[in-house]
Amino acid sequence: xxxxxxVKKLRVTFPTASGPxxxxxxxxFSLGRERLGIVGESGSGKTMTGRSIxxxxxxxxxxxxxxxxxxxxxxxxxxxxxMRKVRGARISMVMQDPKFSLNPVMTVGEQIGEALAVHEKxxxxxxxxxxxxxxxxxxxxxxxRVFGLYPHEVSGGMGxxxxxxxxxxxxxxxxxxxxPTSALDVSxxxxxxxxxxxxxxxxxxxxxxxxxxxxxxxxxxxxxxxxYRGEIVEECRADALHAATHPYxxxxxxxxxxxxxxRAELPVLDRSAWETA
Amino acid sequence: xxxxxxxxxxxxxxxxxxxxxxxxxxxxxxxxGFAATIAFTFLxxxxxxxxxxxxxxxxxxxxxxxxxAPQEVYERVRVEMGLDRPLIIxxxxxxxxxLTGDFGQSVTTGRPVxxxxxRVFPATLEMATLGIxxxxxxxxxxxxxxxxxxxxxxxxxxxxxxLLGYSVPAFWLGLIGLLLFYARLQWVAxxxxxxxxxxxxVPTVTGLMLVDSLIAGDLDVFWNAxxxxxxxxxxxxxxxxxxxARMTRSFMLDQLSQEYVTTARVKxxxxxQVIWRxxxxxxxxxxxxxxxxxxxxxxxxxxxIETVFSxxxxxxxxTSALLNADMNAVLGATLVIGAVFIAINKLSxxxxxxxxxxxx
Numbered sequence: 001x002x003x004x005x006x007v008k009k010l011r012v013t014f015p016t017a018s019g020p021x022x023x024x025x026x027x028x029f030s031l032g033r034e035r036l037g038i039v040g041e042s043g044s045g046k047t048m049t050g051r052s053i054x055x056x057x058x059x060x061x062x063x064x065x066x067x068x069x070x071x072x073x074x075x076x077x078x079x080x081x082x083m084r085k086v087r088g089a090r091i092s093m094v095m096q097d098p099k100f101s102l103n104p105v106m107t108v109g110e111q112i113g114e115a116l117a118v119h120e121k122x123x124x125x126x127x128x129x130x131x132x133x134x135x136x137x138x139x140x141x142x143x144x145r146v147f148g149l150y151p152h153e154v155s156g157g158m159g160x161x162x163x164x165x166x167x168x169x170x171x172x173x174x175x176x177x178x179x180p181t182s183a184l185d186v187s188x189x190x191x192x193x194x195x196x197x198x199x200x201x202x203x204x205x206x207x208x209x210x211x212x213x214x215x216x217x218x219x220x221x222x223x224x225x226x227x228y229r230g231e232i233v234e235e236c237r238a239d240a241l242h243a244a245t246h247p248y249x250x251x252x253x254x255x256x257x258x259x260x261x262x263r264a265e266l267p268v269l270d271r272s273a274w275e276t277a
Numbered sequence: 278x279x280x281x282x283x284x285x286x287x288x289x290x291x292x293x294x295x296x297x298x299x300x301x302x303x304x305x306x307x308x309x310g311f312a313a314t315i316a317f318t319f320l321x322x323x324x325x326x327x328x329x330x331x332x333x334x335x336x337x338x339x340x341x342x343x344x345x346a347p348q349e350v351y352e353r354v355r356v357e358m359g360l361d362r363p364l365i366i367x368x369x370x371x372x373x374x375x376l377t378g379d380f381g382q383s384v385t386t387g388r389p390v391x392x393x394x395x396r397v398f399p400a401t402l403e404m405a406t407l408g409i410x411x412x413x414x415x416x417x418x419x420x421x422x423x424x425x426x427x428x429x430x431x432x433x434x435x436x437x438x439x440l441l442g443y444s445v446p447a448f449w450l451g452l453i454g455l456l457l458f459y460a461r462l463q464w465v466a467x468x469x470x471x472x473x474x475x476x477x478x479v480p481t482v483t484g485l486m487l488v489d490s491l492i493a494g495d496l497d498v499f500w501n502a503x504x505x506x507x508x509x510x511x512x513x514x515x516x517x518x519x520x521x522a523r524m525t526r527s528f529m530l531d532q533l534s535q536e537y538v539t540t541a542r543v544k545x546x547x548x549x550q551v552i553w554r555x556x557x558x559x560x561x562x563x564x565x566x567x568x569x570x571x572x573x574x575x576x577x578x579x580x581x582i583e584t585v586f587s588x589x590x591x592x593x594x595x596t597s598a599l600l601n602a603d604m605n606a607v608l609g610a611t612l613v614i615g616a617v618f619i620a621i622n623k624l625s626x627x628x629x630x631x632x633x634x635x636x637x
Contacts (some may be wrong), residue, residue, distance in 0.1 A: 056542060088545035095543070100536035105558050105634060115544040150634040166544070 004174055004206040005031040005053070008067040012048045012230075015060050023048050025230040031174065035200070035207045037221035037238065039214050045230040046210045050176045053208075054091055055083050071173065089119040092167040093176040094196070097183035098159025102151035108135075109147035112166045119170045134165040138195050157188035164196055174206045182211070193220060214241075214252055226252075315623060322615040323375060327368050330608050340384050340602040375612065381605035385598060390609035393594060398613055399484025400470060401583070401590035404510050405575035411514025412521050413568055419518070420525020424533060425552050435522060442519020447512065451585035454508050466504040468587035475501050509586045513579060517571040524567045525560070532556035562633045569625040576617045 012024040024045040029036070040046045052063045055075065068075045070091065075083070095101035103111055112131045116122065122130070128147070135143035138161040151159060160180060167175060177196065181189040197220065200207045211217050217224055218241045226234035226249050234246040244250060251269045338355045346354075355361055359370065374381070380390035423435040458464045466472060470486055479493035487506070490498035532538060533556050541555040542548075578592020591610055598606035629636045 054543060056539060084545045084547060086545070087543055093543045095536060095540060097536070101540045103537040103541070103555055103559070105632070106555075107634075114541075114546065118545050118547070118550075152635050163540075166540075 003030045003032050003069075004071060006067060006069040007053070007065060010049065010052060010063070010065040010068065012045070012052050012057060013062045013064070023230050024052065027227075027230070027232045029225055029232065029235070031206045031208060033204050033206050034223060035197075035209060035221040037209045037211065037217035037224045038227055039211055039217050039224060040227035041212060043229075044227040046227050047178055049227070050093065050178050050208060050210050053174075053176065054087055054093060085119070088115055088167070088172065089170045090172050091174045091176065092170070092172040093178060094160075094163050094167050094180045096179040098151065098154075098156060098163050099183065101163060102159060104151055106150075107147070108149050108151065108154065108162050112162065112169055115166045116169045130169065131165075134169045135162075137168075137199065138162070138165045139191075140165075155188075156184050157192060160184060160188075160192050161195060164192070164199070168199055168203075171203065172205065174208065175200060176208045176210070178210045179212070180209075181216070182213075189216075215256065311623070315619060318619050319616065320372070322612065322619070323372055324368065326608050326611045326615065327371050328364075330604050331364060331367075335602045335604065337602070337604045340604070380609035380612075383598070383606040383609075384603045385601045385606065390605050393606065394591070394609055394613055395484060397589055397591045397594040397610075400486075400588060401576060401578045401592065403485045403487060404506060404513060404582075404588060404590065405572065405578075407506060407510035408513030408575050409517055409568065409572045411511055412517030412571060415514070416518035416521030417525050417564065419522040421529055421552060421557060423522065423526045424529030425548075427530065432526075435526070439519045439523045439526075442516050447516065447579060447581040448585050450512050450515070451509070451582055454512055455585070458508055465508045466501065468505075468585070470505055470588065471498065471502050472505075509582050509588060512582060513575055517575060520571055521564075521567060525564060528560040528563055529556060532560055559633075562629055562636070565625045565628050565632070569621045573618050573621045576621075577614050 007030065008028045009026045010024055010028070011022055011026050013020045013022050015021075023043075027045075027049065038046045038049060048057065051057055053068070053070075053075070055063065057063050063076065065076055070086070073086070075086065078086075102108075106114075109128065109131055112134060113127045116130055117127055132143045132147060135146055140146050140158065140161055146154065146158070146162075151162075154162065160183075164180075175196075180196065181192055184192060193216075196207075199205075207221075209217060209221055218238045221238045224234070224236055224238050224241060225232050226244070226246065228248050234244050234249045236244055241249075242253070244253065248269075251267070254267050255269060257263075257266055338351055338358060338360065341358070342351055342354050359367060362370075378391055380394070382388070383390045383393055386393055419435050419438070423432040426432050455467065459467045475498050479490045479495050479498050482489050482492055486502035487499060490496070490502055529552075533552075535556070538551060538556050541551045546555070576591075578590045578595065580592040580596050582588065583590040583593045591613065595607065595610040595614075597603075598610060
C-alpha cells in the first residue's frame with residue numbers, strides 16, 4: 001500500500017503555568033487511500049492530531065515530529081506560503097458544526113467558490129459552474145437557489161453538505177473529518193456520512209475520521225486508532241475491534257449498551273486497571 | 278441510501294405575483310412603521326426637553342426682564358410668553374411652534390434661535406465630520422492590525438495610543454497642538470473658522486465653510502478654512518480613534534477565534550484575506566454602532582475643543598445659553614442634538630440590514 005501520509009513521533013505541546021503539557025505524545029501512524037478512524041474521549045488529543053497535520057495549531061502551541069511526510073513533502077519543514085498551497089488543495093478538513101464553521105455573512109456559493117478560487121485561476125462563470133456541480137454532488141436539490149443562501153438559512157444537515165462540498169471542491173488527496181456528524185440529528189447523520197463516503201472512495205482519497213463514537217467509527221472505517229491521553233493505545237482493523245487488547249478499549253466496548261440485552265448494571269470505565277499512579 | 282430532498286427556508290407564496298404584492302405591501306408597511314417610530318421618538322424627545330425646561334429652577338421671565346423689573350412688567354411678560362397657561366397647553370403650542378420651525382427668540386443673541394442654530398450647527402458638523410473621518414480611517418485599520426498581531430510590539434504601541442486618547446484632557450491637547458503646530462511650526466492656522474480678511478467673502482449656502490467656498494469657487498478661502506479646521510478636527514479624530522481602535526481590536530480578537538476563521542485557513546486562504554474578508558466582514562455591524570455613537574458624541578459639540586479653538590459651534594452655544602438661562606436656545610440646541618442622535622441611530626439600523634444578512 002502506498003502511503004499518502006506518514007507520521008512519526010508527532011508531539012503537540014502547550015505551555016501552561018505549571019510547565020509544558022504534551023497533549024499529543026509521540027504518536028506514529030500512516031494513512032493510505034483508506035478510511036482511518038481516530039477515536040477517543042474529550043481531551044485525548046484526536047482533534048489536535050488532525051489540526052497539527054494542517055499546521056493549524058496557533059502559537060503558543062508547538063508541533064514537532066520526527067517525520068510528517070505527505071506524498072514526499074515534509075510538512076513541518078515547508079514555508080507558510082507553501083503550506084497554504086497544501087491546505088484545502090491537497091489536505092482538507094471538514095469541521096464539526098456548520099453553525100460555527102461557515103461564515104455567517106458570506107453566501108454558500110461565495111464560500112465554496114473561494115475554496116476553489118484560492119487554488120485555481122478560473123473565470124467567475126467557470127467557478128460558479130463548478131460550485132453548482134459540487135452542490136449537486138453532495139445531493140443538494142436546487143443548487144442554483146442554495147448557491148445564494150446564507151448559512152443561517154440552511155439546516156444543519158445541509159450546512160454540513162455545504163461544508164463537505166467546500167472542502168472537496170479543489171479535489172484534495174486527504175480529507176480530515178473532525179466529528180463531522182456530532183452536531184447533526186441522528187436522522188441526517190447517516191445521509192451525510194454516506195455522501196462523504198461516496199465521494200471519498202470514488203476519488204480514491206485518504207480519510208481521517210475523528211470521532212468519539214466507537215461504533216460509528218467501527219462501522220464506517222477500515223482501520224481504527226484508539227487515542228487516550230495523547231497516546232495511541234490501540235491500533236486495529238475495524239472488523240477486529242472486538243478482539244481489542246488494551247484495557248481502555250475493552251472497558252469502552254464493555255460499557256456500550258446493546259439493544260435487547262438485560263444487564264443489571266452497565267459497567268463504567270475503571271481507569272485504575274491500566275493507569276499507574 | 279436515498280437522500281431526502283433538502284429544502285431550506287420556505288419562501289412565501291408560490292405565485293410570483295402574489296409574492297411580489299406581498300413584498301411591496303410589506304415594504305410600504307415597513308416604511309410606515311419606520312416613519313412612525315421616528316415621529317414617536319421625536320415627540321418623546323420634545324416632551325422630555327420641554328418638561329425638563331419647565332421644571333428646572335430657572336425663571337425664563339427673569340432672564341428676559343432682569344431681576345430689577347417692576348412686578349407689573351414681570352406679569353405682562355409672563356402672560357406674553359404664555360407661561361400663565363396650563364403646562365399641557367403650553368406643550369401643545371410648543372410642539373406646534375417647533376413643527377413650523379419656530380424655536381422662539383434667543384435672549385442672549387436677540388435673534389431667532391433657529392437662525393442661531395443654522396449658524397452654529399454647521400460649524401460643529403464640519404469639525405465633527407472631519408474628525409470622525411480621521412477617527413475611522415485610522416482607528417479601524419489600527420484595531421485590525423493590533424488584533425491580528427496580538428501582543429506584538431505594534432499591538433502594544435496601538436494600545437498605548439488608545440490609552441492616551443482616553444486619558445489626555447481635550448483642552449490640554451488642544452493648547453499643546455496650537456503651541457506646536459500653530460505657534461512654533463506654523464503648519465496650521467490659529468483659532469477660529471477662517472482668517473478675518475477671508476470672513477464673509479463667500480455667500481453662506483450650507484453653512485459648511487469648505488462646501489460654501491467650493492460652491493463659490495474660491496480656493497483661497499477653501500484652503501484657509503482647511504488650515505483652520507484640520508487641527509481641531511485631528512484632535513477630535515484622535516479621541517474617536519482611541520475608542521474606535523480599541524473596540525475594533527476587541528471585536529477582531531473575538532472573530533479570530535471563531536471556527537469559520539479556521540475554516541478559511543483550512544481552505545488555504547492567505548492570511549490577509551482571512552483577516553479582511555472572513556474576520557472583518559462580520560464585525561462591520563457592531564462597528565457601525567461604535568462609529569455612530571462616537572459621531573453623535575462629536576456632533577453634540579466638544580465644548581473644550583470649541584472653547585480652545587474659538588469655534589462657534591453648538592457646544593459653545595449651548596453652554597453659554599445654559600449659563601445665561603436662555604431657555605429657548607437651550608431647548609432648541611437640545612432638540613437639534615436629540616434629532617441628530619435619532620437620525621444616526623436610524624441610519625445605523627438601515628446599514629445593519631444592508632450589511633448583515635441575518636438582520637434582513
